[in-house]
Amino acid sequence: MRLPLSWLKQYVDVDLPAQDLAHRLTMAGIEVGEIEVIGGWKEVFVGQVTDVRPHPNADRLRLCVVTTGAEEMEVVCGAPNVAAGQKICFAKVGANIYNTHTQRQETLEAATIRGVESQGMICSAVELGLGDDHSGIIELPDDAPTGTLLDDYLGDTVLDLELTPNRLDCLSVLGVAHEVAALTGKKVREPEVSYEESGTPIADQIKISVADPDLCRRYTASLLRGVSIGPSPQWLQDRLTSAGLRPINNVVDVTNFVMLEYNQPLHSFDLDLIKDATVIVRRAKPGEKLITLDGEERKLSADNLVIADANDPIGLGGVMGGANSEISVATVNVLLESATFDGPNNRETAQSMELRTEATLRFEKGLRPELAPIALRRATQLIQEVAGGTIAPGIVDVVSGEGIDAPVVPLTSAKIKRMLGMAVGMKQVKETLDGLGFTWEAAGRDELKVTVPYWRNDVNIEEDLVEEVVRTIGYDSVPTTMLSSPIPFQQPVAIMGLRDQVKDLLAAAGIQEVINYPLVTLQQLEQVESLDRASLPLRVANPMSSDREYLRPTLRASLLANLESNQGHGAGPFRMFEAGRTFWPREGDLPEERETVAGVLAGLRHEPSWLEDESLVDFFDAKGVVEWLLARLGVASTYEPADDPAFHPGRCAHIKFGDALLGIVGEVHPAVMARLGLEQPQVAAFELYLDPVLAALPRSQRQFEPLPVFPSATRDLALTMPADVPAGRVSQLIMRHRGVDRAELFDIYTGDNLAKGTKSLAFHVYFQARDRTLTNEEVNKSVDGLLRSLERELNVTLRNA
Amino acid sequence: MTEPSAQPPTAEGIDEITRSASAELDTLADLEAVDQWRVSYLGRRGALTTVLRGLATLEVEERRTVGALANKAKTTLEEKLEERVRQINEANLMRSASEDRLDVTLPGRPPLSGRLHPTTKIVREICDAFVAMGFGVVEGPEVEWDHYNFEMLNIPKGHPARDMWNTLWVDYEDPKGDSAMLLRTHTSPMQARVMESREPPIRVVVPGKCYRYEATDATHEWHFYQVEGLAVGEGITFADLKGTLYEFARRMFGEDRKIRFRCDYFPFVEPGVDMSIDCFACEGNGDGCRICRDSGWIEIMGAGMIHPKVLEGVGYDPEKYTGFAFGMGPERIAMLKYGIDDIRHFYSNDLRFLRQF
Structure with missing residues (x-):
């Protein structure tokens, strides 16, 4: 909302600098975004052109004599509309104006134009920053006082208010005036309204009824006859322009002016276009249509409130008038409406028709019914002032059963203390309420019955009044204390703890966290998953763009996209992970949000260094991370070959704990890499589903295991087996053998010295007993047993044995 | 070198062996020579060993005296040997170390380095500050019902305040026809969820992602985090809210921070405020400061006393319980702390950005 201070000052004295006023308003909840200064031209005066002659050396220029009363000067002017007798804005040498040639704000200097010295300049709107019109000079009204500094005549300061939706009142100049008065200890001067009425009473000239009072709490109207439609006087146009509205004609301008002044939207009908002099406020009938003032044909339904005459809608109540009853140059008689429409219904109509107007901005927030007749009378008076005519005696005032009583809200000192943690003296409370325009009645020593003024719609309960008090006296006056109640027991959330631990571990493993x-x-999903078209992921109904439409059931797509976009910046290593939620639709409920962790590794295995080779990451880098991570969590994972459309068919494993699937690890499928434009030769990736990982965590606290007291014995076993025996099964069998403490695979061999279709794995096997040093014979016996079971179970034999 | 002798050992002879052996040892510079020396004096056929062997030929009385001398001489020579070996070893190490020089200005072998996302770090920092004041940390669903995101927060359908949150709706047909599904526009729905599931006293903070239908620019993201806070119990006041947030501000931004509240509006609190801290960049002076845009103050979060309608909605008696709530944007705080000028850096996942934190 644009608030010109010159307008505000009509209703309340302001003796603070604009900056200070803005600060006080902001602290009290009326945020001032910007302070715009109009003026600051310095040496620019109201001048009068006394003579216009042709320029001796240029056809399109003219020599003008301008007087400021005190002095007379000759200036060169190129504007087509300059004429003798005009009041104009005259910039003397030294004025601070906008130079249209250099496109900068500059100090005006004397200049010689085509051989004639110009002692100043007659200004257009552009040079003064008052508008975009550079086609001619500004013509001031005839009564503009010659010789006055233009800063004093046209200068102003405009506060741009950034209002929260509750402070409807401050959408109006008077509303802000009340606020300013309360904050600065001044009094508000409301406009005095009085006018003469004559002729037939309004009640005998028009029939007005409200058929749907739930949507129209109050409907008031006045009637003027014999008005003459034309442009508004300059002061009225200036007010509307300064607030950002466009002047239309004198009657419509008055309705807009009063809306800006009081907040009440009004509407004027051409009385002679209302069929049978009948107005019915009702829900639209199915199939009814109305062409609104913007020229659009609107299809109406019973959800829309219309103002209708005997036959048809003539206005969309509280939203926009109808073209069929519009004020035009031919209008002579005017019916003026000031009503209280239902907020939610008004908002819904405006939203469904995408027709949010200055009126709906106000009605949707719920105007108070007391306001309607106040604004009606003010507008009636002003229309008569600017458009003439006679006013019919009386007003129409239809009130619904809900009544029009102002809310009365109790306020106790106990409540103030309970909310704020400090007492505020009743005297100070009363003074604060007085300043804000509330009235009150004492109900006992520490209780007030407070009546809310008609311009405030946001005060309904005691807490609202507490806020009124504290925001006016300032939050600095409230003490600063610590919570004194006992600290509640806080049960940590297991899945959050696990996720944070996983994030820390992955970062420690040299992987960068990303968030997508x-x-x-x-x-994107189809490129990395097999999508079931019958049960698609959840979709956003109003996506901002087509690339942000579906709620991800996987982290893969975006992580691989991250990789692609980063691969342009070097050779890596690219190591990224994300811990985030995936979304799984459920029937009749919110989707299941699964905590998932995924990572991608690509490019160089090591940071580039003169000490390192240039080997690239592969499957085993990703698997190593997963194994290490799960081991750190205390989860004994196993790995099984797996098929997944995103992964290389021969280089992908399910990560399992018993029968539970914990995740997947592998190299990205070459076809997927090609589709996504990923750099060859391979990208390794993993996914972990944190719910099953959480279930796999050891139930009990990890327990200390005594360190071995006796030395272990080592045997190196080179084993031969059919090539398709999985190494994991061999390790597993070795590890499970009695007496074996651990085993390390240290070599894999296939080739010349081995039979075709076989391979050799070599292990360091460590034997250990808790209670004694194993003898050679015992170890040998154990090895023999191990070899027997390897041969029996997996057809594994000792190499060259 | 002394030949093995059949002569009976004498004190003088032992002395002589000790002296000459010591003198000889001092001249030896490598371990091989020292070992030969050991063999020739202390070895099985060494000079001193021979002397010791000859002790048997002496009278009992003399054997005791000379024997003691001989044993002492042996110990002395063994100690000298040990010391000499140590000296030579050290000298060898010093020499070889001075030969095995590296160009220490060459870069070292870089470990792989991973970092947490700056949002994760700031969210943790924020939560930790409140955990220290007895708050727990919980999270809630990112896909929410209109019921929790709006209705339970005193923002019924058709309420003009809904304009404050431009919503991304989820395409979902409710079989009962009364629940709209959406991406939560703030973490505040957890206020109602937490209160519904617990009894006061409550102190929690709720970090999490939020979404708005909003065009992005340098200061707006459609996808962002919030940290919500909630304290409910008997006798909780606005003064407690001030105290709690003051402690938070000092912890995050420095001990000398000042805080300021101004009136603001959120439908689920009353009174509602906006908290600023004095600018840590210019110490509140404001002149020409980029961080606080000359004002000396930086808005950090919204807060207020929980609206009685919200308390009633979850079945709490507002005459018995009061509480406060607050909410802040971690990205904004990270931007302030790290001097990041564009919020869009956060989720574009450019490693050149992420590696800076």
């Missing part, structure tokens, strides 16, 4: 948007495209 959870909205992706179907195409």
Whole structure:
């Protein structure tokens, strides 16, 4: 909302600098975004052109004599509309104006134009920063006082208010005036309204009824006859322009002016276009249509409130008038409406028709019914002032059963203390309420019955009044204390703890955390998953763009996209992970949000260094991270070959704990890499589903295991086996053998010295007993047993044995 | 070198062996020579060993005296040997170390380095500050019902305040027809969820992602985090809210921070405020400061006393319980702390950005 201080000062004295006033308003909840200064031109005066002659050396220029009363000067002017007798804005040498040639704000200097010295300049709107019109000079009204500094005549300061939705009152100049008065200890001067009425009473000239009072709490109207439609006087146009509204004609301008002044939207009908002099406020009938003032044809339904005459809608109540009853140059008789429409219904109509107007901005927030007749009378008076005519005696005032009583809210000193943690003296409370325009009645020593003034719609309960008090006296006056109640027991959330631990571990493993948007495209998902078209992921109904439409069921797509976008910046290593939620639709409920962790590794295995080779990451880098991570969590994971459309068919494993699937690890499928434009030769990736990982965590606290007292014995076993025996099964069998403490795979061999279709794995095997040093014979016996079971179970034999 | 002798050992002879052996040892510079020396004096056929062997030929009385001398001489020579070996070893190490020089200005072998996302760090820092004041940390669903995101927060359908949160709705047909699904526009729905599931006293903070239908620019993201806070119990006041947030501000931004509240509006609190801290960049002076845009103050979060309608909605008696709530944007705080000028850096996941934190 644009608030010109010159307008505000009509209703309340302001003796603070604009900056200070803005600060006080902001602290009290009326945020001032910007302070715009109009003026600051310095040496620019109201001048009068006394003579216009042709320029001796240029056809399109003229020599003008300008007087400021005190002095007379000759200036060169190129504007087509300059004429003798005009009041104009005259910039003398030294004025601070906008130079249209250099496109900068500059100090005006004397200049010689085509051989004639110009002692100043007659200004257009552009040079003064008052508008975009550079086609001619500004013509001031005839009564503009010659010789006055233009800063005093046209200068102003405009506060740009950034209002919160509750402070409807401050959408009006008077509303802000009340606020300013309360904050600075001044009094508000409301406009005095009085006018003469004559002729037939309004009640005998028009029939007005409200058929749907739930949508129209109050409907008031006045009637003027014999008005003459034309442009508004300059002061009225200036007010509307300064607030950002466009002047239309004198009657419509008055309704807009009073809306800006009091907040009440009004509407004027051409009385002679209302059929049968009948107005019915009712829900629209199915199939009814109305062409609104913007020229659009609107299809109406019973959800829309219309103002209708005997036959048809003539206005969309509280939203926009109808073209069929519009004020035009031909209008002579005017019916003026000031009503209280239902907020939610008004808002819904405006939203469904995408037709948010200055009126709906106000009605939707719920105007108070007391306001309607006040604004009606003010507008009636002003229309008569600017457009003439006679006013019919009386007003129409239809009030619904809900009544029009002002809310009365109790306020106790106990409540103030309970909310704020400090007492505020009743005297100070009363003074604060007085300043804000509330009235009150004492109900006992420490209780007030407070009546809310008609311009405030946001005060309904005792807490609201507490805020009125504290925001006016300032929050600095409230003490600063610590919570004194006992600290509640806080049960940590297991899945959050696990996720944070996983994040820390992955960062420690040299992987960078990323965070992605959870909205992706179907195409992105199809590139990395097999999508079931019958049960698609959840979709946003109003996506901002087509690339943010579906709630991701996987982290893969965006992580691989991150990789692609970063691969342009070097050779890596690219190591990224994300811990985020995936979304799984459920029937009749919110989707399941699964905590998931995924990572991608690509490019160089080591940081580039003169000490390191240039080997690239592969499957085993990703698997190593997963194994290490799960081991750190105390989860004994196993790995099984797996098929997944995103992964290389021969280089992908399910990560399991018993039968539970914990995740997947592998190299990205070459076809997926090609589709995504990822750099060859391979990208390794993993996913972990944190719910099953959480379930796999050891139930009990990790317990200390005594260190071995006796030395272990080592045997190196080179084993031969059919090539398709998984190494994991061999390790597993060795590890499970009695007496074996651990085993390390240290070599894999296939080739010349081995039979075709076989391979050799070599292990360091450590034997250990808790209670004694194993003898050679015992170890040998154990090895023999181990070899027997390897041969029996997996057809594994000792190499060259 | 002394030949093995059949002569009976004498004190003088032992002395002589000790002296000459010591003198000889001092001249030896490598371990091999020292070992030969050991063999020739202390070895099985060494000079001193021979002397010791000859003790048997002496009278009992003399054997005791000379024997003691001989044993002492042996100990002395063994100690000298040990000392000499140590000296030579050290000298060898010093020499070889001075030969095995590296160009220490060459870069070292870099470990792989991973970092947490700056949002994660700031969210943890924020939560930790409140945990220290007895708050627990909980999270809630990112896909929410209109019921929790709006209705339970005193923002019924058709309420103009809904304009404050431009919403991304989820395409979902409710079988009962009364629940709209959406991406939560703030973490505040957890206020109602937490209160519904617990009894006062409550102190929690709720970090998490939020979403708005909003065009992005340098200061706006459609996808962002919030940290919500909630304290409910008997006798909780606005003064307690001030105290709690003051402690938070000092912990995050420095001990000398000042705080300021101004009136603001959120439908689920009353009174509602906006908290600023004095600018840590210019110490509140404001002149020409980029961080606080000349004002000397930086808005950090919204807060207020929980609206009685919200308390009633979850079945709490507002005459018995009061509480406060607050909410802040971690990205904004990270931007202030790290001097990041564009919020869009956060989720574009450019490693060149992420590696800076």
